[in-house]
Amino acid sequence: MPDVGHEPLVSVVIPNWNGENFLPLCLDSLGRQTYPYLEVIVADNGSTDGSLALLARDYPDVKVVALAENRGYAGGVNAGFRVAAGQILVAFNNDAEADRHWIEELVAALDRHPEAGMATSRVRLFDRRDHLHTAGDYYRLDGIPGNRGVWQPDGPDYDEERWVFGAAGVAAAYRRAMLDEIGLLDESFVSYLEDIDLSWRAQLAGYRCIYAPRAIVYQMVSATGGGATASFFVGRNTIFVIVKDYPTLLLRRYWPSVLRAQCRIAWEALRAWRGAAARARLRGQLAAILHLPRLLCQRRAVQRTCRVTDDYLSSILTPLFDETSG
Numbered sequence: 001m002p003d004v005g006h007e008p009l010v011s012v013v014i015p016n017w018n019g020e021n022f023l024p025l026c027l028d029s030l031g032r033q034t035y036p037y038l039e040v041i042v043a044d045n046g047s048t049d050g051s052l053a054l055l056a057r058d059y060p061d062v063k064v065v066a067l068a069e070n071r072g073y074a075g076g077v078n079a080g081f082r083v084a085a086g087q088i089l090v091a092f093n094n095d096a097e098a099d100r101h102w103i104e105e106l107v108a109a110l111d112r113h114p115e116a117g118m119a120t121s122r123v124r125l126f127d128r129r130d131h132l133h134t135a136g137d138y139y140r141l142d143g144i145p146g147n148r149g150v151w152q153p154d155g156p157d158y159d160e161e162r163w164v165f166g167a168a169g170v171a172a173a174y175r176r177a178m179l180d181e182i183g184l185l186d187e188s189f190v191s192y193l194e195d196i197d198l199s200w201r202a203q204l205a206g207y208r209c210i211y212a213p214r215a216i217v218y219q220m221v222s223a224t225g226g227g228a229t230a231s232f233f234v235g236r237n238t239i240f241v242i243v244k245d246y247p248t249l250l251l252r253r254y255w256p257s258v259l260r261a262q263c264r265i266a267w268e269a270l271r272a273w274r275g276a277a278a279r280a281r282l283r284g285q286l287a288a289i290l291h292l293p294r295l296l297c298q299r300r301a302v303q304r305t306c307r308v309t310d311d312y313l314s315s316i317l318t319p320l321f322d323e324t325s326g
Contacts, residue, residue: 166199
């Protein structure tokens with residue numbers, strides 16, 4: 001472990017499942033980082049391709065956590081976080097490439113904002129580098145989450161360092177002290193929206209999220225995911241977040257909008273029933289109902305951690321039907 005002096009050690013955790021073709025670009029970009037106090041961990045979710053052999057042969061300095069089975073994004077990241085030594089823990093997709101100043105800019109943003117428990121990156125599309133994939137997460141009052149700036153041309157509107165709802169999991173930095181208090185990713189989510197759930201728990205506990213516009217990453221969107229599986233988890237986990245995290249007083253105020261949004265999604269899925277993704281989305285919504293008893297128990301625990309006002313929470317949520325910037 002390097003002697004970090006007064007600078008924090010940063011641990012970057014990359015969850016990997018059969019990502020042999022993506023890992024070199026990802027890991028090589030981390031090898032070029034200007035921030036020197038860096039630990040890189042690959043949490044391998046039971047890959048059956050040549051990922052482990054590649055890591056052993058070409059990246060001997062990378063710490064590998066070899067899991068016996070695929071625990072999804074949340075399980076992989078958590079496994080890496082549990083063995084990480086850093087004061088700042090970073091989740092990073094294996095299908096992404098980091099600008100050489102990425103870590104340096106994330107650390108600088110957190111240093112400028114000690115009240116921030118999270119920092120989120122400026123993520124551009126890998127094959128359309130003048131377009132955004134995310135400039136952090138937003139959460140709408142009707143219970144629909146999303147990516148700020150998704151599919152939009154990048155530009156001056158996204159140059160400002162600012163507070164946002166949450167850190168997008170593709171390239172998110174978390175203070176260890178915050179995670180020690182609120183817990184790691186919820187592994188019952190498996191994949192998708194586990195970052196939204198974590199951001200909700202952080203915000204309720206009084207930790208804010210800073211968007212760091214100079215912390216730049218390029219992602220091959222859905223290169224290692226997507227399809228019907230993603231639709232199922234998005235459909236299910238959207239409801240997971242509402243039941244578990246949405247504050248009670250705000251839910252009393254906005255429940256008609258929340259219900260209408262879920263009914264609209266279900267109706268659109270029924271209309272597109274011939275499509276596998278639409279059927280999976282509807283199955284996900286139905287599956288969420290089976291988890292209600294467990295989610296309600298989790299809700300009681302989460303809501304008890306709230307240390308902020310409802311006015312503050314209203315201020316960080318996005319008005320209805322604004323899907324652009326949060």
